[in-house]
Amino acid sequence: MRHRGDGRDGDTSASSTGSSRASSVGLSPAENEQMDFEDMQSLQFIQMTIPQFCALVLEKSLPLLKTNDDVMSTEAFNLLNHTLEIIVAIVTPELWQDNTMAARDCSEKFIESLDVLADLLKYHHHSNMPYDLEESTVEGPSDLVQHRLAYIGLSVFLGKFLKLLVPTEKSRGIISENLLSAINMMVYDECLSNALPDLQVLLLGYIKQLDEGRYNVYVSTATICQSLQKTCKFLTLCQEEASRLSKDTLAMCEGAFICLPYHRHLNYVTEIIKLCSDVSCLLHSRCSKSQHYETLQNCYRKLVLKCLSHPVDKLRLHAYTTVLHIVQAQLSVSKASDPSSTSCLKVKFIINADILYEIVVFGLADKDAKVASCATDIMCHLLKSQLLMSTEMWQAFLQSLMRGLPILQNMASVTSTFIWIIFRALKRA
Structure with a gap:
């Protein structure tokens, strides 16, 4: 019985076949088997997985x-x-x-x-x-x-x-x-992030792991961008009478303050001060006393203080200018001559110990001469407006002024403008 289909005659044995193949290349059967084993080992190393x-x-x-x-x-x-x-x-x-x-x-x-x-x-x-696809020829x-x-x-x-x-x-x-810089570039792609939010979260994990500095920069940038969006929403809500004094408007206003040094939009500062004035007026009227307006007044007063003490001269000056315009417009003879007028209540927001202290201590001595001039005009107008306020409001003003009165008296010894104004105000008190 044949064990191999090698094409040979039936009486040809396997051993004779092996001997004949080995002799044809000059190798013995044992040497040939050794060569086959070595070839198999070398093939294992050059195989591609x-x-x-x-x-x-x-x-x-x-x-x-x-x-x-x-x-x-x-x-x-x-x-x-x-x-x-x-x-x-x-x-x-x-x-x-x-x-x-x-x-x-x-x-x-x-x-x-x-x-x-x-x-x-x-x-x-x-x-x-x-940048200009129409003009580009490439x-x-x-x-x-x-x-x-x-x-x-x-x-x-x-x-x-x-x-x-x-x-x-x-x-x-x-x-x-190189790849990390490309990943960093990808997370700033807003369209890609909106389309594939899970991808952005994944990539931020690698950035945080490999370069915490880049991750912190991204977090700060994202915070500023969100604040810019809130600024736009806040200014839009301010134009809607129904939403103007809502909690949502306050939340947008507080969230928008972070990016103020970047966009320096003066209308944002104006709206903060006007809202604070409107809320104070409603709160101190007979029909609108509520916890809602109390909360709004406290929060907006804090924002007004931040505006009055802002490190950017342009923004600080605009805050003082806006306050001065409100004080001069609402504490006027024409408004006070109307018995039914409540315009003086719009100045109530400034009758606050913290705000008056800020104006007296820091505003009057501000390094910017224009800011100092506005602060001087504000205090002069308030001190001369006893007859333009209600008795209760005038007493509240003097009480709130007590904290900064020593500084104001010291300023009076330097600036002659204040000497007779303070003297007359304290004499009437």
Whole structure:
């Protein structure tokens, strides 16, 4: 019975076949078996595993995405995503700690591919596009669309790769500085963040792990941007009579104060002071005493104090100017001559120990001469307005002024304007 289908006659034995094949190359049967075993061992070292093959696919296909060709980009993205599915199915995050030759080869190729991915993200980012597409002869609207689609596709692919294969706590040494800068660029892309909020949260985790300084800058930037949005909403609510004195308006106002040094919108300061004046007027009228208005008055007074003591000269000056205009407009002879007028109540917000102390101690001695002049005019007008106020309001004013009165008296010895005004006010008291 034949054991092999070698095409020889039935009486040819296996041993004779082996001897004949060995003799044809000049080797004995024993030497030939040894050679086959050595070849098998060497083949094991040059074999390509599936992860190695996938890593090679990533390495070769990613550079193809540096193009505006939508067909090429689509095919490349299909290949990349299918390859990633295979990688995730057979590779675990423990790959980065595996010291075998095949694992080290895969991890090195993955790191190189991530670096190429970072370069592609920067290449397709809109900051590289011309500002005026109509005048540019190099790029056009269609190119901008293709770049944006490629950028979004790369972002999604990077997010999947990092989430499935790169644990946050093990990312140091895997994510290069080049890739980290690209990730930092991605989290500031508001459109991308709105479309893929989970991606932004994921990327922020890696930034916090690798560079806490960049993470803190992002948090501060996001806070300022949210404050800017609240500024716009606050100014809109101020125009709506139904929402003007609501808690929502107050919340927006408080949240918007953080970004004031950045936009320096003077109308924001004006609205704060006007709201404080309106709330005080309603609170001290006979029909509107409520806890709601008490809360609003206290909160708006704190914001007025912040405006009067703001480090930016332009904003501080505008706050003092607005207060002066309100005081002069509401404490006037024409308003006081009307028995039914309650205009003096609109000045009630300034009859406060903290606000008067701020004006007397810091406003009168402000380094900005214009601010100091406004503070002087405010105090002079108030001290001369006894007959324009109710008796109760005048007594409340003098009581609130007591805390800063020594400073005011000292100012009177330097500035002659105050000498007779203070003397007459205290004499009447």
